[in-house]
Amino acid sequence: MSVIRVEGVTRDFVVGEETVRALRGVSFTVEKGEWVAIVGQSGSGKSTLMNVLGCLDTPTSGSYWLNGHDVARMGDDELARIRNQEIGFIFQTFQLLPRETALANVELPLVYRGVGRKERRERAREALEKVGLGHRMTHRPNELSGGQRQRVAIARALVAEPSLLLADEPTGNLDSATGEEIIRLFADLHAAGHTLVLVTHEPKLAARCPRAIRISDGTIVADGPGREVALGNLAEHARAHG
Amino acid sequence: MRAFLDNLRLAFGTFIANPLRTLLTLLGIVIGVATVIAMMSLIEGLRLKVNRDLSQLGANTFQVTKWPVGFGRVNWNKYAKRPNFTLADRDDVMKHATLVRTVSAEDAHGGQKVSTSDRETRPTVIIWGVTPEWTETSGVEVQSGRFFSQAEELEGRAVAVLGQDVVDVLFPGTDPIGQQVRVRNRPYTVIGVLQRRGSFLGIASMDNLVMLPMHAFHAAFGQNRSVDLNVQAIDAASVKQAQEEVTQIFRRRRGLSPFDENNFEVHTNDSMTRMFNSLSQVISAASFGVCLLSLVVGGIGILNIMLVSVTERTREIGIRRALGARRRRILMQFATEAVALSLLGGVLGIAIGYFVAFLARWVLDFPAVVPVWSVVLSVVMSSVVGLAFGIYPAARAARLDPVEAMRSE
Numbered sequence: 103m104s105v106i107r108v109e110g111v112t113r114d115f116v117v118g119e120e121t122v123r124a125l126r127g128v129s130f131t132v133e134k135g136e137w138v139a140i141v142g143q144s145g146s147g148k149s150t151l152m153n154v155l156g157c158l159d160t161p162t163s164g165s166y167w168l169n170g171h172d173v174a175r176m177g178d179d180e181l182a183r184i185r186n187q188e189i190g191f192i193f194q195t196f197q198l199l200p201r202e203t204a205l206a207n208v209e210l211p212l213v214y215r216g217v218g219r220k221e222r223r224e225r226a227r228e229a230l231e232k233v234g235l236g237h238r239m240t241h242r243p244n245e246l247s248g249g250q251r252q253r254v255a256i257a258r259a260l261v262a263e264p265s266l267l268l269a270d271e272p273t274g275n276l277d278s279a280t281g282e283e284i285i286r287l288f289a290d291l292h293a294a295g296h297t298l299v300l301v302t303h304e305p306k307l308a309a310r311c312p313r314a315i316r317i318s319d320g321t322i323v324a325d326g327p328g329r330e331v332a333l334g335n336l337a338e339h340a341r342a343h344g
Numbered sequence: 345m346r347a348f349l350d351n352l353r354l355a356f357g358t359f360i361a362n363p364l365r366t367l368l369t370l371l372g373i374v375i376g377v378a379t380v381i382a383m384m385s386l387i388e389g390l391r392l393k394v395n396r397d398l399s400q401l402g403a404n405t406f407q408v409t410k411w412p413v414g415f416g417r418v419n420w421n422k423y424a425k426r427p428n429f430t431l432a433d434r435d436d437v438m439k440h441a442t443l444v445r446t447v448s449a450e451d452a453h454g455g456q457k458v459s460t461s462d463r464e465t466r467p468t469v470i471i472w473g474v475t476p477e478w479t480e481t482s483g484v485e486v487q488s489g490r491f492f493s494q495a496e497e498l499e500g501r502a503v504a505v506l507g508q509d510v511v512d513v514l515f516p517g518t519d520p521i522g523q524q525v526r527v528r529n530r531p532y533t534v535i536g537v538l539q540r541r542g543s544f545l546g547i548a549s550m551d552n553l554v555m556l557p558m559h560a561f562h563a564a565f566g567q568n569r570s571v572d573l574n575v576q577a578i579d580a581a582s583v584k585q586a587q588e589e590v591t592q593i594f595r596r597r598r599g600l601s602p603f604d605e606n607n608f609e610v611h612t613n614d615s616m617t618r619m620f621n622s623l624s625q626v627i628s629a630a631s632f633g634v635c636l637l638s639l640v641v642g643g644i645g646i647l648n649i650m651l652v653s654v655t656e657r658t659r660e661i662g663i664r665r666a667l668g669a670r671r672r673r674i675l676m677q678f679a680t681e682a683v684a685l686s687l688l689g690g691v692l693g694i695a696i697g698y699f700v701a702f703l704a705r706w707v708l709d710f711p712a713v714v715p716v717w718s719v720v721l722s723v724v725m726s727s728v729v730g731l732a733f734g735i736y737p738a739a740r741a742a743r744l745d746p747v748e749a750m751r752s753e
């Protein structure tokens with residue numbers, strides 16, 4: 103059973119008179135334990151797709167099965183439960199609570215899971231140490247650098263040990279050394295059997311993923327081994343068969 | 345429970361982050377609750393005091409008067425036409441009533457100066473004309489010297505019994521017995537001093553007075569006025585029947601037909617208490633009005649601040665929803681915040697109310713007591729206001745779409 107199965111997913115945004123067709127019929131599957139990169143130009147619909155995969159947004163048409171369950175049939179509470187327990191989401195713009203400390207931010211998913219104060223504090227601390235922020239736990243987001251905020255966001259996504267990790271540009275704000283650390287962290291998670299989907303601009307990172315999907319104007323134009331998609335070799339191939 | 349505690353922590357976090365805004369929002373609630381607590385404590389104090397002061401009147405005694413005792417709305421003309429009570433009426437009751445132990449007549453004239461050769465009071469002394477039975481019907485005793493006798497009354501002797509306030513002013517450190525005092529340029533010989541009685545309802549001193557025999561009083565202030573009759577029944581069980589008996593005596597004496605209403609008033613401690621109760625109901629109703637108004641104002645304040653809060657924190661709400669908070673959890677978070685906000689106002693209001701009661705006791709020597717039920721009521725009321733006005737903004741917060749909310753600035 104696939105972790106992710108999307109079929110003919112479209113997503114239209116109505117802005118005034120205009121309709122922006124951010125996704126125009128996307129279909130693919132991701133098996134358990136896969137590590138998939140999603141690449142594409144700015145505005146091609148990567149974040150929109152991630153929101154659908156993360157059960158934050160619902161497709162205009164098409165279907166999405168998560169672990170074999172049709173997401174369209176789920177109620178709001180069930181979606182909240184899935185976001186809380188099964189998915190770790192690293193947002194492109196971090197989405198940290200500005201008034202809370204790094205520690206409190208990382209605790210948040212555990213709060214909505216009903217974990218007690220002491221335990222969630224303990225687990226949040228561990229997660230922050232894992233991303234190398236053990237010394238910045240009581241700082242608020244505006245007291246942290248961009249890279250540090252990124253790592254708080256990663257710790258928050260990891261803290262609940264989700265089976266599916268969705269990351270939107272997780273290394274976009276990091277210098278190459280820290281970026282490398284984060285990539286190694288993902289590699290560890292992949293090795294431990296987690297399913298990973300991450301959006302990236304960097305061909306170098308995409309090339310290291312076993313599989314990559316290229317999106318252009320809301321459609322999939324390439325899907326194959328990371329190295330080849332990153333280099334653009336498969337684009338023609340996909341178009342020829344699309 | 346854990347969710348509730350987390351919500352509560354969040355709520356207080358918000359208050360601490362915006363202390364001034366929180367305080368201003370609460371003003372309406374604070375004023376409303378403080379009004380209730382303060383007014384109720386004053387009324388409760390008044391009630392205790394009235395009960396205590398009324399029971400100071402003589403035992404088993406009721407009053408028969410020409411004028412009703414009342415607060416306002418007196419139809420003056422109607423009562424003015426009534427016949428006066430005279431000393432002859434007093435004697436008649438004594439002669440015919442079987443359930444009456446004794447009757448005294450009394451009359452008073454306020455705003456008088458009392459003087460000795462070298463001292464003088466302010467013009468606030470009440471001059472009482474009473475018959476000798478007054479000590480029995482009032483239960484007030486003489487502290488030194490004696491009260492005047494039947495003979496002194498009948499002969500119209502110019503003798504006086506002083507209240508303690510007058511003694512304090514005219515005879516500091518000396519014995520007034522046997523001395524002369526002057527009222528309206530007439531000299532009176534002091535034969536006694538009344539025991540100290542304190543103040544009525546904490547407002548008017550009951551010791552700022554001079555008691556004269558009724559005949560002497562009439563000589564000084566004129567006869568053409570009605571006296572009040574204080575009737576003492578033979579025992580507590582007979583008070584009601586004695587009232588009936590006395591009423592019938594006067595109806596007969598005044599030739600009233602069975603269809604006429606009484607052209608006099610019969611008062612008891614009971615009727616005084618009833619009157620007080622109706623007065624306190626008016627005060628309660630008025631202060632509840634004030635309170636209700638400020639609670640509504642306070643509620644609108646909460647509605648406003650919660651709407652602002654939801655708008656300001658749209659992004660936060662989106663993040664919480666994205667991380668797995670259910671709609672109901674968000675609803676509860678903001679409802680808890682509104683109720684906690686309102687309750688905080690309630691607690692502040694209760695504190696201020698208590699402070700007012702304390703001031704009344706300490707500064708005005710008024711026995712204000714905060715009734716427990718008014719505290720309970722305030723807590724309930726402020727919670728209800730918080731919930732009623734906080735639920736709409738909370739529902740709005742819960743309805744937000746996570747992606748949309750996270751995109752907002």
Ligand SMILES: Nc1ncnc2c1ncn2[C@@H]1O[C@H](COP(=O)(O)OP(=O)(O)OP(=O)(O)O)[C@@H](O)[C@H]1O
Binds near residue numbers: 122150
């Ligand atoms: N809520 C929205 N309302 C209207 N248009 C939207 C909305 N969200 C996305 N879009 C539009 O959909 C298209 C795809 O946006 P999306 O954010 O998915 O791009 P992206 O691939 O993530 O770009 P980037 O690499 O810059 O993050 C864009 O044209 C964008 O303007």
Ligand SMILES: [Mg+2]
Binds near residue numbers: 148149150194270
């Ligand atoms: Mg994006």
